[in-house]
Amino acid sequence: MQYRKFGNTGMMISALGFGCMRFPENQLEDDSWEVDQEKTTEMLMRAYELGVNYFDTALYYCHHNSEIALGKALKPVRDKVYISTKCPLDRVQTKEDYEKTLDESLSKLDTDYIDCYHFWGINQKVFDEKIVPMGLLEEAQRLKAAGKIRHISFSFHDTPEALKHIIDNGPQLESVLLQYNLLDRANEEMISYAAKKGLGVVVMGPVGGGRLAAPTELAQKLGSGNLHTYELALRFVLGNPDVSCALSGMQNPTMVEQNAAVASLEVPMTEAQWRQAGQSMEDLKKFSELYCTGCNYCQPCPQGIVIPKIFQAYTYHNVYGLTELAKKTYWNYVNNEKNPGATCKDCVDCGLCEEKCPQHLQIRQLLKKVEGVLESL
Ligand code: SF4
Ligand code: SF4
Structure with a gap:
């Protein structure tokens, strides 16, 4: 596994991160859902053995059960891994709600601290009209000083201009989680901006949310031989030196092993190959x-x-x-x-x-x- 500097946080994180939104689940007779803990633990521990040290969950993932399952699986190795989770802003109507929501995650994860606590899926409007006026950045800092949060983060869905606005106006923010892949490079310039500003950058959807995962045709079209498209896509994301970590919502140990093999390559793509892949995608479209x-x-x-x-x-x-x-x-x-x-x-x-x-x-x-x-x- 390759490890990368995570902005100015002092963390070195694995190039492959575990996205905990697709754990195996069973539907119960009363229509509620439970995570299959045995399979989940096996998969998470396999990832840990292969060097994955960044695990990203959220309060609502897997019918609100992902944090519990992750906490149970990682309990024996808690001090050797980084746990990231997210605060849904719809739960926060007062400043106090922010800490209450954090406490709920701490309890479900059965841990005393969150390594990266995200403002979840924010855009410029939420940032300007909620996070800033409610003083949530300062509240997050207070909870950081209290030891409940190690780093203040945000995940993001808006335009690149909005991302710049948030970075420029949120000096407390230490890392960003955003969408980026071979098919959707809209955030590329801002990824570079974030990295220059000292933020750690985690990418979600590195293989297009599994979308790129099926055929090998794309690699052939790009002259990349018979690479499976998921591999080409993951190599492309990790070929960007400003990306610290690519999250993958892996669903079984085989996927974990395949992705870990790619994330263990010292050079997932040379700079020339990376430029060529991006250019070829553009050319295919252009012509x-x-x-x-x-x-x-x-x-x-x-x-x-x-x-x-x-x-x-x-x-x-x-x-x-x-x-x-x-x-x-x-x-x-x-x-x-x-x-x-x-x-x-x-x-x-x-x-x-x-x-x-x-x-x-x-x-x-x-x-x-x-x-x-x-x-x-
Ligand atoms: S021509 Fe049709 S598609 Fe174009 S702006 Fe008008 S209504 Fe929309
Ligand atoms: S149709 Fe034309 S204007 Fe609209 S997004 Fe495409 S290139 Fe831009």
Whole structure:
């Protein structure tokens, strides 16, 4: 296992981290769920033996049972590993709620301290309108001084600009957990910024939440031989020197062993290979019939059509050969429970999107074609 400096925290963490959101579970007769502790402990201990020392959970993972299962499994080696968990801000209506939520995690994990305690899944609005005015950064610092938290962290879902805003205005923050993979490099520049500012950077979804995990076609398209796509994707994330750790939500000991082997490579990818992989991904897209950069300038569409999302789904299929991912992305968008996605059927031909697209795409025509293909997959 390779170990990397974790920002300015003084920690050296394993290049592979264990994402504890997919433990094996059983559904009980009363419809509640329990984690299969035996299988989970076996898998976590295998990871520990292979050198994984960073374990990331959250209060709600695995039907609220992940922290308990993780705490039980790691009890014998607690002082040799780092535990990360997360505070859901919807639970925090007063400053006191923050400590109460932390105490609940400490109790479930059966430990006296959390190594990295995250503000969970925040965006700029939550940061500006809740965390800062409620004084939660100062509260976290107080609890750090009291020994309950070792490092103050946040996980993040917003634009790169918002990430910069949070880093610049949250000097107490010591590490960030964010999305980054071969298919979604939007955060790349800010990963470098965070690292320069001394934050540790942990990546979630290094293999696209398992999405990249299936075929080898992508590696072949990129001229990377017969590498399994999960391996190519993990190597790519770890090939970025500003990334401290890639989390993987592993579900069995085999996955643990496969990922640990990649994270043990001294050089997962040379700088030249890393640049080449990124460039090849871009070129594949560029020379395809539909080069949408995902810049979002066409948004918002007055009819609510999320054009880049639909084009992205098509690119997964048409350019990268990731057809299952394309179907999942498209249908998740169209059938979204809370907010079903608008499609070309809703287009009123206003042409606003085409006026704003720097690639001069004939968006209206393309939407019809692309959706026809996606719906027939
Ligand atoms: S032309 Fe259609 S897709 Fe483009 S902005 Fe207007 S309604 Fe939206
Ligand atoms: S403006 Fe054009 S390139 Fe940018 S996201 Fe929209 S369709 Fe894609």
